[in-house]
Amino acid sequence: MKSTDSYSVEYGNRTILFALEYCDRKTLGIEVHPDSSVVVKAPYNSPLQAIQTRVSNRARWITKQQRQFAQYAPTLPPHEYVSGEGYRYLGRQYRLKVIENNQETVRLWQGKLEVSTHHPENSKQVENLVTRWYRERAQQIYLERYQHCTRLVAQYGIQHERGFELRTMHKRWGSCTKEGKIMLNPMLVSAPKDCIDYVIIHELCHIRIHNHSSSFYKLLETIIPDWQTRKHYLNTRIELRSY
Numbered sequence: 001m002k003s004t005d006s007y008s009v010e011y012g013n014r015t016i017l018f019a020l021e022y023c024d025r026k027t028l029g030i031e032v033h034p035d036s037s038v039v040v041k042a043p044y045n046s047p048l049q050a051i052q053t054r055v056s057n058r059a060r061w062i063t064k065q066q067r068q069f070a071q072y073a074p075t076l077p078p079h080e081y082v083s084g085e086g087y088r089y090l091g092r093q094y095r096l097k098v099i100e101n102n103q104e105t106v107r108l109w110q111g112k113l114e115v116s117t118h119h120p121e122n123s124k125q126v127e128n129l130v131t132r133w134y135r136e137r138a139q140q141i142y143l144e145r146y147q148h149c150t151r152l153v154a155q156y157g158i159q160h161e162r163g164f165e166l167r168t169m170h171k172r173w174g175s176c177t178k179e180g181k182i183m184l185n186p187m188l189v190s191a192p193k194d195c196i197d198y199v200i201i202h203e204l205c206h207i208r209i210h211n212h213s214s215s216f217y218k219l220l221e222t223i224i225p226d227w228q229t230r231k232h233y234l235n236t237r238i239e240l241r242s243y
Contacts, residue, residue, distance in 0.1 A: 009052050011059035018055060022046070030058055031229050032065035035236075069233075081126040087113050088238065089137070091192030098126055106133035138166060138189040142200070145193060149200040156223060158207050164200075170240060174199040176206040191238045198230035 008017045018030075018038035028046065031039045042051050055062070079085055085096045094113040101116035106129050108114070119125050142164060150160055160180065167183040169175065175183045182203045188196055201223055209216040220227050 007048070007052065009056045009059065011056065011063065014063065016055065016059055016062055020048075020051065028054055029225065030055065030062065031226065032062055032069070033229060033232050036066045036069055038062055065229075079127070081123040081130060087130070088190035089113070089134075090141070090189065091195070096126075096130075104129060106130060134189060135166060135186050138184070138186040141189055141193070141196065142166075142184055145196045145200055149197055149204060153201060153204045153223060156219070158204055160204055160207055173234060173240075174203045176203040176210070178210055180207055185240070187238070187240055191234055195230045195234050195238075198224060198227055199234070202227070 005020050006017065007020055008015050010016075016038060018040050021039065021041045022044050023041055025041060025043050028043065028051065029041045031041070033039065038055075040051060040055060079087070081096070081098075083096055083098045086093045087096055088094075089108070094108060094111060097109075097112040097114045098120045099114065099116050100118070100120045102118070103116055104118065105116045106113070113130070115126050115129050117125055117129060146164055153160070160182070162180060162182070164182040164184050166186050167175070168187075169183070169185045173185050173188050177183075182200075184199065184203075188199055202220060205216060205220050205223070209219060224230070
């Protein structure tokens with residue numbers, strides 16, 4: 001059972017509004033969601049003044065998180081692979097620019113996702129080039145993040161050296177088999193790196209606990225306390241498309 005109320009604190013010339021939830025936990029937690037809302041979860045009987053002081057002390061971090069979320073673009077329409085469309089990569093939005101060229105390449109250039117092709121009017125060819133580029137970038141970025149995450153979870157007794165494989169999944173960002181095989185959705189490369197880390201660490205936690213029990217989430221929260229914020233961003237701001 002939990003109760004929720006709304007409060008605020010002043011930070012410079014800004015007012016930080018936050019929802020306060022009293023619940024069965026031992027420590028106070030602060031979450032900033034992609035819609036810029038702030039949720040504070042506190043143990044029962046925590047003094048309101050102490051909670052507001054804690055929020056005030058974290059005000060700089062809270063406003064920084066809100067600014068970061070504010071820069072992300074709204075939901076994008078389905079792709080038609082023509083110039084002017086929006087494409088996400090590592091949390092930022094880029095406009096597609098298709099140009100005619102003797103060489104077929106894809107690159108990020110001056111804030112755009114630039115596709116060079118012999119046949120710029122052929123949307124299927126543009127799609128193939130974009131898809132290949134995303135998968136190549138996903139492989140590179142995931143390897144970097146996988147190495148980072150395996151070092152992190154090793155501090156909690158989780159070992160994994162089998163790497164991962166890319167697999168298009170229509171309803172999941174990642175998966176871990178009972179044998180410890182980790183699969184990651186290429187589409188995940190559209191999200192910020194901290195969200196990629198969340199998915200990888202989520203799957204690595206399954207190496208120890210292969211279910212979604214309270215013990216699993218306790219382990220996940222120990223490693224990344226703000227996992228719910230990262231998950232909420234993925235669920236509300238990144239589309240599961242097939243790259």
